[in-house]
Amino acid sequence: MNNTTRKNEIISKAAKLFKKRGYSAVTMRDLADALNIKAASLYNHINSKQEILSTIIIGMAEAFTNGMEQIKNEPVSTQEKLKKIIELHIDLTIESPEGMACLNNDWMHLEEKLPYFIEMREDYEENFRVILNQGIAQDEIVSRDIEIMLFSMLSTLRTLYVWYTKKDGVNAVSLKKDLPDALLKGIIK
Amino acid sequence: MNNTTRKNEIISKAAKLFKKRGYSAVTMRDLADALNIKAASLYNHINSKQEILSTIIIGMAEAFTNGMEQIKNEPVSTQEKLKKIIELHIDLTIESPEGMACLNNDWMHLEEKLPYFIEMREDYEENFRVILNQGIAQDEIVSRDIEIMLFSMLSTLRTLYVWYTKKDGVNAVSLKKDLPDALLKGIIK
DNA sequence: AAAAACAACTAACAATCGTTAGTTTTGTAA
């Protein structure tokens, strides 16, 4: 029943290649070469190139959806919720920087699952907005343009994988320690 | 002598398509269709697909390089320099969101000009680091992990085009008004 | 030992890729 092992190896290797060069620029022969097999052999394990992309991206998106669902209903302050969202992004980025790259850069190449993905992304952003608005209502958050606060935080969180995976980049420890403050409190004295 | 008109139309249209689907996923026939001509006709104006990409990206990168060169030598406070960097990103994003998208997402498909691009990007980031360090030395900036401050600001600034180009997204006025504070002062009270 | 499942292979397909060659049309200046 453990027929997923080889399939997972293929998907995992594909994610690495997609991160580097993007879905469209990676051919099935590139992927096969990286696994030391022939392109046709891939089809003993997966149904299509599209299925690989879909598996990677939808898996990540659902992880974020589930994480947000947890957080939004917790009986804690807005500041606490925002910190948990930041931690969610850090955790998922550390777990799979390649998946995060695909999620960010290749979602538009989804076909069948594209509407489902868009829906999840919109829901996620809307939940984020609600939390920010609650913060303003409860006087925890400054009353500025909410779209700018949302975009500013999400941009940073979504591209975490870029900096996490490069040498001399940021590491997990300092991320969890300093990123919440950087995002919430700013950088000037 | 005004033979650049048609060429610029092609490059401009290409940038729009690249922003939507990425360099690799856009074919010369796609580009030609969008201009209501045949693919072969493109080659009366440009030398290669790669040349189009290169023109777009190197142009943007040089604009940032020049902007940073201006800013770093101005006799103003760190906070003022950071504000000017933020404005530089806003201005260039408004001027060409498509170019920003290519710069961010398709740089790895550069061939001949890739080393030149990498060099410019590294210099830009290093200049940014120097400014932040000056700010710490002069007690203007909190003493936290500098890579995290750098990455946090740059991530937001580099993906500005995503939010600027979508309906109900952020607009130029509120950007210039609220983004500097959001990045520098944070969002909590 | 036989059977079944798994995972690789070779060979090839139709479609599409960026690009070239050579030709025709279009607009402008002489």
Place this chain on the structure above:
DNA sequence: TTACAAAACTAACGATTGTTAGTTGTTTTT
């Protein structure tokens, strides 16, 4: 009107694309 340049066209090229069909070898299960 002629001459010329700009910008389009048709046709095709060799390479590469994702994928299928059918086969062979290798493990695992019975």
